[in-house]
Amino acid sequence: MDSNLNQSNNSEGFTNYKNLNISENPLSTDFGVLLISHGSSLPYAEEIFKDILEKYISLTGHNAEVGYMKVAKPSISEAIDNLLDRNNNIKRIIAMPVFLAPGIHTNIDIPIILGLEPKETDPRCPDGNYPEDHYLMESKPINFDGEINLIGCIGPDPQIINVINKKIESTVFESNKDVSADKTGVLLVSHGSRLNYNREFITDIYNQYKSQTDYSVSQGFMELCEPTIAQSINTMLESKDLDRIIVVPVFLAPGVHTKRDIPTILGILEDEDINSTHFSNDHSHSHTHSHDHSHAQSHDHAHGGLVEFDGEILYTEPLGSDDVIIEILKNRIESNI
Template identity: 25%
Template sequence: MQALVIVAHGSHLNPDASTPTYEHADTVRAAGVFDEVRTAFWKEEPSFREVLRTIESEEVYVVPLFISEGYFTEQVIPRELRLDDWDVAEWDSDGTSATHTTLAAGDVEKTVHYCGPVGTHDAMSDVIVRRAETVTDDPDVGPGFGLAVVGHGTERNENSAKAIEYHAERIGEMGRFDEVKALFMDEDPEIDDVTDFFESDDIVVVPLFVADGYHTQEDIPEDMGLTDDYRTGWETPAEVDGHRIWYAGAVGTEALTADVIIERAADAGADVGNAIEEIRRRTRVAGADGASVGD
């Protein structure tokens, strides 16, 4: 038997923070390739510390629904899961290249295949593109458009910016969009000045966040000038400084994110059958041909 555990931050204050986690778990569960699918949270129940005790399978694949490598993926989650012999050096990572490591959770006698975060997997580039397709309702969106991939950015975790820059570079290499830029909330180049960085009349803005919350639904729309008050909402697209801004909301709310979760587990050795292809087919924007960044 094999089990999948999706671990996420959650929130005591924002009831929507855990919604994408539950939705992706349901999508994976429906694919039928894992005997058990569980979710666990830092700020909600069930907790990281207890989740392994709810599982019967001896082989467990743990996938962090986090954007970047850092404090939670390298310290909190391994500690709370009580993974024997965990050492961050196991990743041998440059900040975006953590894949997986296999460890024992001795107190529950299970083998845990601990995976890198969803946000740094190559397939997340596909999800960002899919977000652009979804918000424009155009499976061929790209020509004539700029794409802004937005992250928080923080001096406390240099890997936060690396994940944003990594996907912006990968998507830029596709040649699909006229321009692709990595922008940030708390470091340069800042999302406040989004129109200064693009010549394209149309700009799709995709925040690389797991869930919609304070930053994606309040800060970023106001910072970009979509609205003076987030409580009054905004148009999509919205006219800002002679450009049309198509604001997509958090990338982690895109249904295709479930594919990335499964791909993380597959990279660690899980038997996922044809679930990857099936989820890509089921979550496709109407009319899309299914081509991905990696194709």
């Protein structure tokens, strides 16, 4: 982290930057940058977003903060308070959802939390009357009289392919097996959504990646829509004899889905570890694990079946706080200054 930044943890348990050196650019004195994350009860995502924030501040010198929609701290309203504490001359806030694809959170939840009009009608609650215990009703009002400019999320930026390539290369390097490219397949995994945004995003990334690689490539969804992970792998194996499948979770930060759900579908997480909060850092696995009937049945219902493959499955880390991601954020935000 930049040596000019003095990091301190307050009583709420989140990171504050009290002595932020604002850039000499005069535009930087009248705005703040709010990077918005979903939030998780597990520490993985918060660690990644702290790293993203530190790298972003170091790169740009902007008065910036991360705010979480729910669960984690600081909340979106608390993050805005932090921005104002560091510079009470802020006239506007550039808010960017640090999400890969748009969806209900970026188009409905975040605008509502920010006191803005949602971009579309909420399919969960079309009349807009949310129950009292809904997290939108529990969010604190925003204490800011200036302009809030909510910009788009990351989207299928071509630079993401560079991150995917780096994740694949490092994971293959760690494997002790020599498997040729023509015997290797790559599966890009996304979460899945009942809305079409997630499918459009991963399909765009898939098409970009497929045009630039010699590997056999497919895409699959963890849940909610098809093809599932198992369906995609089965289709790959039907069309080509493969000895290795590299699975790339096209998620920004690690969490329950990348640490537990997807590895369980792939059969690379032992049954006794499924409910554990600790997960191994070893990402090279041979798919030889067995699953009892009761576990396979419950997970099949939730996520569309388990994978059956006798070759090597390599599982990469999510995209994380790669410098390419920080550059995308910088370019997107600075185009709105």
